[in-house]
Structures are given as C-alpha cells and as structure tokens.
Amino acid sequence: QKEVEQNSGPLSVPEGAIASLNCTYSDRGSQSFFWYRQYSGKSPELIMSIYSNGDKEDGRFTAQLNKASQYVSLLIRDSQPSDSATYLCAVNIIPPLASGGSYIPTFGRGTSLIVHP
Amino acid sequence: DTGVSQDPRHKITKRGQNVTFRCDPISEHNRLYWYRQTLGQGPEFLTYFQNEAQLEKSRLLSDRFSAERPKGSFSTLEIQRTEQGDSAMYLCASSLADGATYEQYFGPGTRLTVT
Numbered sequence: 001q002k003e004v005e006q007n008s009g010p011l012s013v014p015e016g017a018i019a020s021l022n023c024t025y026s027d028r029g030s031q032s033f034f035w036y037r038q039y040s041g042k043s044p045e046l047i048m049s050i051y052s053n054g055d056k057e058d059g060r061f062t063a064q065l066n067k068a069s070q071y072v073s074l075l076i077r078d079s080q081p082s083d084s085a086t087y088l089c090a091v092n093i094i095p096p097l098a099s100g101g102s103y104i105p106t107f108g109r110g111t112s113l114i115v116h117p
Numbered sequence: 118d119t120g121v122s123q124d125p126r127h128k129i130t131k132r133g134q135n136v137t138f139r140c141d142p143i144s145e146h147n148r149l150y151w152y153r154q155t156l157g158q159g160p161e162f163l164t165y166f167q168n169e170a171q172l173e174k175s176r177l178l179s180d181r182f183s184a185e186r187p188k189g190s191f192s193t194l195e196i197q198r199t200e201q202g203d204s205a206m207y208l209c210a211s212s213l214a215d216g217a218t219y220e221q222y223f224g225p226g227t228r229l230t231v232t
Contacts, residue, residue, distance in 0.1 A: 032219045042225075043206075045223070090159075108159050109157065
C-alpha cells in the first residue's frame with residue numbers, strides 16, 4: 001500500500017462548481033498535512049496546511065482532516081478555469097526509529113483537475 | 118517567486134558524467150529539502166537538512182547521490198556517474214520548522230536530461 005494515495009483523475013468540473021479532491025494516508029502517527037497546486041512545467045505551490053481535525057478555510061479553499069479515518073480533502077468553491085492544475089497531497093510521515101521530530105515528507109501522485117467554462 | 122532559487126534551471130549531460138545542482142533557500146529557513154519528480158508522479162523525497170545536519174535520507178536513494186549543506190545556508194546535490202534513469206526534475210524546498218508549522222516552499226527546479 002502506498003503511503004499517500006490520491007485518485008489521479010482527471011476530475012472535470014464546470015466553472016463555478018465545487019471541486020472535491022481526496023487523499024488517504026497510511027501512517028496513523030502523521031500530524032502535518034498539506035495541499036499543493038502544480039501547473040504543468042512548474043514547481044509545486046503551497047495552498048493549504050492543516051494540522052488538526054476539522055475544517056480550515058482560506059478564501060475559496062477548504063481543507064478537511066479526519067485523522068481517525070486517515071483522510072484529508074480539499075474543496076475548491078466557485079472553481080475557475082485558472083484552477084486547472086494538478087493538486088498534490090503531502091503528509092509528513094514519521095519513519096521507524098525517528099528521532100528529534102524527524103519525518104519524511106511524502107507526496108501522493110496528484111489529482112489532475114480540469115475546470116471547463 | 119517563493120524566494121527559493123535553484124541553479125542551473127536546465128542541465129543536459131551524457132551518461133556517466135557527474136552533475137551538481139545548487140539550491141539557495143529562503144534566508145531565515147532552517148530546513149532544506151531535495152526531491153526528484155518524474156512525469157505523472159508526485160515529488161519523491163531524497164533528503165533533508167536542518168541547518169547543516171542531514172536528518173533524513175531516502176533508503177531508496179542510490180549511493181551515487183550525495184547532498185551537502187556546509188554552512189547551513191545553500192545546499193548542493195551531486196549525482197555521480199549519471200544514468201538515463203536519473204533524468205527528472207530535481208526540486209529543492211525550504212521551511213521554517215519551528216515545532217508548530219512545517220510548510221515547504223519550492224524553488225523552480227532543475228530539469229536534468231541524461232543522454
């Protein structure tokens with residue numbers, strides 16, 4: 001089982017709709033979770049971080065975390081064509097025999113989002 | 118522009134040659150990370166530093182790869198005896214890991230092509 005799993009998509013939504021992106025992870029000890037956006041040919045850009053169970057909102061973006069279910073999601077409201085990109089979920093996985101707050105940042109393969117006019 | 122810079126942006130090399138990449142993080146950031154990314158995949162962790170100490174290194178990483186951060190500022194990633202399978206985007210990121218937050222900010226990447 002991969003440590004961070006995402007549906008590769010593509011997820012296609014009409015302009016103005018809500019896009020829902022999902023991610024599951026395997027390490028129950030993980031405490032830090034992130035969503036990045038990556039346009040084709042560019043490097044990842046941080047959108048949201050979330051550390052506690054529940055929802056965290058920032059503008060049109062809402063991250064949701066459920067540690068019991070090992071599930072993190074990203075909702076994009078009022079989707080725009082400029083939101084079309086690959087969305088990467090990242091989790092700081094605690095490796096065996098970790099010391100001093102060490103972790104392995106682990107990314108999913110990303111979900112491709114297409115917002116059509 | 119996140120403030121993380123990488124040099125060079127593109128590198129074409131012949132199989133068997135050594136290459137070295139440089140990353141300059143955001144100045145106040147204490148952690149620096151290296152990743153490799155191939156088409157259709159997420160970034161694959163290679164290693165990271167806290168200040169000058171290398172804290173973690175991927176167990177899958179070949180011993181042809183080595184990284185340094187000698188003064189806790191910029192870092193270099195060297196690949197010896199390059200192979201065609203090393204062709205990828207090499208990403209650097211930095212973060213201010215203060216015990217509460219761990220957000221990483223990526224540089225533009227170095228695209229390596231091994232012929």
